[in-house]
Amino acid sequence: MTIDEILKALSNVQEPDLGKDLVTLNMIKDIAIDGDAVSFTIVLTTPACPMKDMMQRASENAIKLLVNKNAQVKVNFTANTTSTRKDDQKVLGGVKNIIAVVSGKGGVGKSTISANLALALAEGGASVGLMDADIYGPSVPIMFGVRGERPMMKDVNGKGMIVPLNKYGIKVMSIGLLVDEKNAVVWRGPMASSAIRQFVTDVDWGELDYLVIDMPPGTGDIHLTLMQTVPVTGVVIVTTPQIVALADAKKGIAMFGQAQISVPIIGLIENMAYFTPAELPNNKYYLFGKEGGKRLAEEYDLPFLGQIPLVQSIREGGDEGLPSMVGNDELSKQAFRNFTAQAVRNIAVRNANIPKTALVEVVQ
Numbered sequence: 568m569t570i571d572e573i574l575k576a577l578s579n580v581q582e583p584d585l586g587k588d589l590v591t592l593n594m595i596k597d598i599a600i601d602g603d604a605v606s607f608t609i610v611l612t613t614p615a616c617p618m619k620d621m622m623q624r625a626s627e628n629a630i631k632l633l634v635n636k637n638a639q640v641k642v643n644f645t646a647n648t649t650s651t652r653k654d655d656q657k658v659l660g661g662v663k664n665i666i667a668v669v670s671g672k673g674g675v676g677k678s679t680i681s682a683n684l685a686l687a688l689a690e691g692g693a694s695v696g697l698m699d700a701d702i703y704g705p706s707v708p709i710m711f712g713v714r715g716e717r718p719m720m721k722d723v724n725g726k727g728m729i730v731p732l733n734k735y736g737i738k739v740m741s742i743g744l745l746v747d748e749k750n751a752v753v754w755r756g757p758m759a760s761s762a763i764r765q766f767v768t769d770v771d772w773g774e775l776d777y778l779v780i781d782m783p784p785g786t787g788d789i790h791l792t793l794m795q796t797v798p799v800t801g802v803v804i805v806t807t808p809q810i811v812a813l814a815d816a817k818k819g820i821a822m823f824g825q826a827q828i829s830v831p832i833i834g835l836i837e838n839m840a841y842f843t844p845a846e847l848p849n850n851k852y853y854l855f856g857k858e859g860g861k862r863l864a865e866e867y868d869l870p871f872l873g874q875i876p877l878v879q880s881i882r883e884g885g886d887e888g889l890p891s892m893v894g895n896d897e898l899s900k901q902a903f904r905n906f907t908a909q910a911v912r913n914i915a916v917r918n919a920n921i922p923k924t925a926l927v928e929v930v931q
Contacts, residue, residue: 568605568635570598576633577607580625583618584912585919589626597643605630606641612915613776614646615691617908648693648776649915651923652798658767661774662696664800664914666833667793669823671815673784676838677805678706679885680875680906681781684803686892687907689736693776696731698766699741700793701783702759703752708743711735712888718744721771728771735893740770760792767796784815786822794828794927801833801917801924803872803910808840808859816860820867828927833872833913835864836906840874848898851876870913873906875899 578590589595589609598607609622627640650663659665668681678701685697699707708714711734718740719730731740742762746752754762772778780799783789793799802823806816816835823830837860841851854877864871875881880896891899 568600568603568638570600572634573598573600573605573607573630576629577626579629579633580622582612583621584916585612589622603635603637604639604641606643608643608645611644611646612649612918613691613693613911614648615688615693615776615907615911616646616915617691617911619644646692649918651800651918651921658797659772659778662772662778663775664777664918665780665797666777666910666914667780667782667790667799667802667830668805669782669790669802669819670784670805670812671786671817671819672812673704675784675805675807675812676875677784678710678781679881679890680803680805680836680838681779682707682710682885682890683892683903684907684910685737685777685779686735686890687903688777688779688911690892690904691907691911694774695736696738696740696772696775696778698770698778698780699739699743700763700766700780700789702742702754702762702789703783705741705743706885707739707741707781708748710885710888710890711739713739713744714748714888716744723771727769729769730771735890738772738775740766742766756788760788763789763792764796767793786818790822791927794830796926798924798926799830801831801914803833804835804869805838806835806860806863807838808853808856810856810859812855813859813863816863817867820869830924830927831917831921832869833910833917834870835860835867836872836875836910837861838875839877842877843898845879870909872909872913873902875902875906 578588580589594610596608623642630638630640648663670677685695689695699705731738806812841853878899881891881899884891884894
């Protein structure tokens, strides 16, 4: 066996999402051959790549079929998370992808989606942060069981920076960690916008593959402030199957499609899609309507990221500070894993095919 023969064989293995072969994409490195033994490394576009096992099997089969049927193939993996951000980016310079999770209205489970998306990304091996940007109704402290905790401060190049909490392997920051939860945050728009800027510029997020931002409901000041401050990689739209929720989700879709904003939509996730009781795990009861989110995605030609069931353990885990991805309910965990896998694939495709998002400039 020769290196050229190995590369020729691997040129028949496609990266499923990007639609090109591993060799053309320069994803193969460190080929080593010793008799019938061959090893090499595939450089993934993200540590959380859901197609890893498929590429491994395809690579092994290609070498055995096209080079040496007795080959002992060892496939190693590393990752270089793709990003459209420049290396010299001043704001959040160490963050490769900024993902905003949005909804047109409250009560659709946006924070639950954000928390479990962040945890599922981390489970796949990515370095992840979760920013709770819902100034008026922060729920991340409850969902992560950190109520009453306060972040530390550190000096970074002469500037005082807030150190996010580390919980379940991800970095977490919320306005709920800075104010007494018994007090309402009674701020006008400019004050809320200033707080969001500080969460971006005065928090030491460090090096991250993904920063997931749990946005407040609606389409207002905070959304514009965020997009004026950092180039958002893309947004995930959250809805339930209800007609009322779908009507508001359309406004969110319209906002990010405007020419002066034009932030890519990674996809739409349908939460509370159906109810499955624990004693009847194969039954589905469509309490809020059936597949409304799926139809909305089709109507707007958006990627559909899947359905999350209405399961009691999801609600209980959020209330107890134990999100589904670190709980024991395999049904809900698998639903979040499937959703995250589809989102990761869409982010990789977005980074490969769409130019980087520009900062939004709002003319007064």
